[in-house]
Amino acid sequence: KQEVTQIPAALSVPEGENLVLNCSFTDSAIYNLQWFRQDPGKGLTSLLLIQSSQREQTSGRLNASLDKSSGRSTLYIAASQPGDSATYLCAVKGSYKLSFGAGTTVTVRA
């Protein structure tokens, strides 16, 4: 059974600092990995999808890396802003479903 872990569970940084969010998974036989953002009381917004054959994916200030062999992904958010405050979830795709981590809740202090 795929287990997805996100550490730390919560993170607080001053505005302007770079954010580093970690995701680890136990089964490397994945098809892709998605990073989502969730605002309080809201649904999930897809940020980045990394295909299993890719090492990284970039979108604006966001960069996600994937190391399948070691079962790790890292989401980097450059020059954080208060608007980046949210919970970030990673999910890995197996044969038919996504397996989710519990998320990292980020607070960016102005």
Added chain:
Amino acid sequence: NAGVTQTPKFQVLKTGQSMTLQCAQDMNHNSMYWYRQDPGMGLRLIYYSASEGTTDKGEVPNGYNVSRLNKREFSLRLESAAPSQTSVYFCASSADLGLSSYNEQFFGPGTRLTVL
């Protein structure tokens, strides 16, 4: 283009009551999913539908039933609600269930259900 929509947004039930959560997508996706999200846990798959006319159990199907009404709509029914079913329910869809490395799931805004 609304994406994935869910109704209702909020619901309070008493133990033993029944209700149906509705989900619809307008992206012409074949596959649809129901997840629940509980504090401190990741989303867990309840049921999924690979394509119109098919449904399958996920990780936590007990106490739930589903109906894939047509290609657009996928409903989740609680026949006899229990306090353990208090949760946030999310519907999602994707182009297909295929073993594609680019098979992104899109999520609805969620239904917040409380069972007293």
